[in-house]
Amino acid sequence: MERKIIDLWVGIFMLMGFVALLFLAFKVGNLGDDRSGASYTVEARFENIGGLKMKAPVKSAGVFVGRVTDIKLDGDKFQAVATLTLDKRFAFPKDTSASILTSGLLGEVYIGLDAGGDEKILAQGDRISLTQSAVVLERLIGQFLFSKAADGPDAPSAPAVPASGNK
Amino acid sequence: MNSMILSVQRLGERGISAVWRAGAMARFFYQILAASGTCIRRPSLVIREIYFSGVMSLVIIMVSGLFVGMVLGLQGYETLQKYGAEETMGVLVALSLVRELGPVVTGLLFASRAGSAITAGIGLMKATEQLKAMDMMAIDPVARVVAPRFWAAALSLPLLAAMFSAMGIFGGYIVAVAFVGTDPGVFWSNMQAAVEFRGDVLGGIIKSIAFGFAVAIIATFEGFDATPTAEGVSRATTRTVVTSALTILSIDLVLTAFMIRGI
Numbered sequence: 186m187e188r189k190i191i192d193l194w195v196g197i198f199m200l201m202g203f204v205a206l207l208f209l210a211f212k213v214g215n216l217g218d219d220r221s222g223a224s225y226t227v228e229a230r231f232e233n234i235g236g237l238k239m240k241a242p243v244k245s246a247g248v249f250v251g252r253v254t255d256i257k258l259d260g261d262k263f264q265a266v267a268t269l270t271l272d273k274r275f276a277f278p279k280d281t282s283a284s285i286l287t288s289g290l291l292g293e294v295y296i297g298l299d300a301g302g303d304e305k306i307l308a309q310g311d312r313i314s315l316t317q318s319a320v321v322l323e324r325l326i327g328q329f330l331f332s333k334a335a336d337g338p339d340a341p342s343a344p345a346v347p348a349s350g351n352k
Numbered sequence: 353m354n355s356m357i358l359s360v361q362r363l364g365e366r367g368i369s370a371v372w373r374a375g376a377m378a379r380f381f382y383q384i385l386a387a388s389g390t391c392i393r394r395p396s397l398v399i400r401e402i403y404f405s406g407v408m409s410l411v412i413i414m415v416s417g418l419f420v421g422m423v424l425g426l427q428g429y430e431t432l433q434k435y436g437a438e439e440t441m442g443v444l445v446a447l448s449l450v451r452e453l454g455p456v457v458t459g460l461l462f463a464s465r466a467g468s469a470i471t472a473g474i475g476l477m478k479a480t481e482q483l484k485a486m487d488m489m490a491i492d493p494v495a496r497v498v499a500p501r502f503w504a505a506a507l508s509l510p511l512l513a514a515m516f517s518a519m520g521i522f523g524g525y526i527v528a529v530a531f532v533g534t535d536p537g538v539f540w541s542n543m544q545a546a547v548e549f550r551g552d553v554l555g556g557i558i559k560s561i562a563f564g565f566a567v568a569i570i571a572t573f574e575g576f577d578a579t580p581t582a583e584g585v586s587r588a589t590t591r592t593v594v595t596s597a598l599t600i601l602s603i604d605l606v607l608t609a610f611m612i613r614g615i
Contacts, residue, residue: 188396191403198407202511205518206557212540213446213521214549 223273224251225309229283229296234265235319236294237285243269245298250275253296269296269313278303282315294319377573384502384572387495397500398507405466405501406508410515412465413458417516420453421445421523428524429532438534442543445524450547450556454517456604459563462509463596467571470501471592474575475585483576498576502568509564510557517556555611559604566599 210216231237234256243251251271259266271277280301287294298313307313391398428444474497477483483493521543528534547553571592578588 191400194407195399195402198402198410198508199511201410202514205511205514208518209450209514209553209556210549213450213517213543214547214553215544216549216553 224270225273225307226254226268226270227307227309227311227313229267229269229313229316230259230262230264231267231283231285231316231318232264233318233321234267235285235321236287237265237267237296237319238294241293242295243271243298244295245275245277245300250298267296271307276306279305279307279311280315281307281313282317283313284317285319287320373577376577377569380573380576381569383494384499384569387492387499388503390492390495391499391503397496398503401500401504402508405462405470405504406512409462409465409508409512412461413512413516414519416457416461417449417454417519418523420457420516421449421520421525422527424448424453424520425524425527426531429527438528438532439538440542440546441528441532441534442521442524442539443546445528446521446543446547447552449517449520449524450552452556452604452608454520455513455556455560455563456600458513458516458560459509459567459600460597462505462512462563463567463571463600464593466505466508467567467592467596468589470505470568470571471575471578471589472585474498474501474572475578475580475588478576478578479580479582479585481580494576498572502572505568505571506561506564509567510560513556513560513563551611555607559607562603562607563600566603567596570596570599 237253237256239253239256241253242249243253251269253267254270255266255268257266257268258264269283277298278301280303282299282301284297284299285294286297301315424445425441428441429438432438432441432444474483477493477497483497486493486496525536525539528539529536574588574592574595578584
């Protein structure tokens with residue numbers, strides 16, 4: 186085998202390998218839009234986080250602005266403490282509210298931020314005080330049934346209560 | 353009673369020889385590193401070996417990657433469509449390839465395609481006393497024969513693993529878009545939203561680098577350590593494939609455990 190042909194093939198081989206690596210990094214992965222450089226963290230306390238998981242997205246007006254980087258339980262107040270790492274380019278007012286939402290019926294759980302009107306902005310380590318917990322479907326149904334039953338027997342869908350109780 | 357003692361003895365002998373081999377392999381690794389200067393001074397030696405182990409494995413790696421990706425796509429579609437989630441097929445294919453299948457299957461294929469060839473080559477040189485002849489001429493066989501093969505294998509495997517994953521994702525794309533009829537934009541955007549560079553892609557690259565070093569050291573050591581007979585070389589070749597496969601899978605388990613736990 187001639188030396189030059191070997192060199193050529195090895196060159197093609199290396200080139201293909203690096204192209205594949207770049208493909209994996211930029212086309213398959215998210216390196217292109219990775220803005221993990223400058224960020225700040227804020228804390229939000231919830232009564233119930235439902236199905237929220239680590240690394241869940243944080244969105245404002247539906248746009249991705251950060252991720253949930255830590256979830257703890259406050260042992261004194263029995264509240265869930267979620268740490269949100271937000272992109273430094275986005276500054277939110279102090280009275281921003283955080284709510285746990287689900288995209289679609291079976292979609293991923295994320296935290297939605299609704300900006301308030303405060304002059305001051307959230308800084309590193311601040312706490313979002315206005316929070317809305319996750320909607321737990323079972324409780325919602327329970328409340329619905331409870332309120333239906335409280336309406337009395339003349340309510341049109343009253344038989345639904347014993348029927349669902351049998352399940 | 354006597355046979356019991358004998359079997360315990362045999363167990364002990366095996367244990368000692370396993371530990372001895374591990375130690376010899378570590379010393380051999382150090383020897384290779386110490387003799388690697390030649391590879392830097394004469395890169396043509398390494399390039400030649402990359403041709404034989406890397407370029408020659410291209411076809412098998414790329415074809416297997418394509419097929420594995422297509423099978424993943426078809427199987428994934430079967431299950432995902434039950435939950436109405438066929439749009440996430442790209443995520444399934446990309447994550448399983450980039451994280452696991454790419455590095456592991458490439459490692460196994462590379463060990464059987466190139467690792468066995470390296471062992472057989474070095475073993476045959478030993479059996480025909482070429483290594484001894486080099487020693488006589490004051491040429492260090494580790495620097496001239498072993499180190500280039502080692503570095504070629506260690507360099508080739510990560511590149512091949514990346515190509516395997518890329519081909520696999522391409523195969524999954526073909527199945528998703530051409531066979532099933534998913535929207536190509538949804539395929540890519542879901543994939544990009546779910547695959548993280550640092551956690552998933554880089555993790556796969558780290559794995560493939562580790563496998564590359566493992567296969568390279570095992571293949572060269574088994575060849576250099578082979579009994580210099582035809583039978584010894586054939587045994588060494590078998591051992592390369594078996595040991596490489598087991599090592600790759602066990603390293604994979606350890607690395608995956610570390611990566612998933614986020615340490």
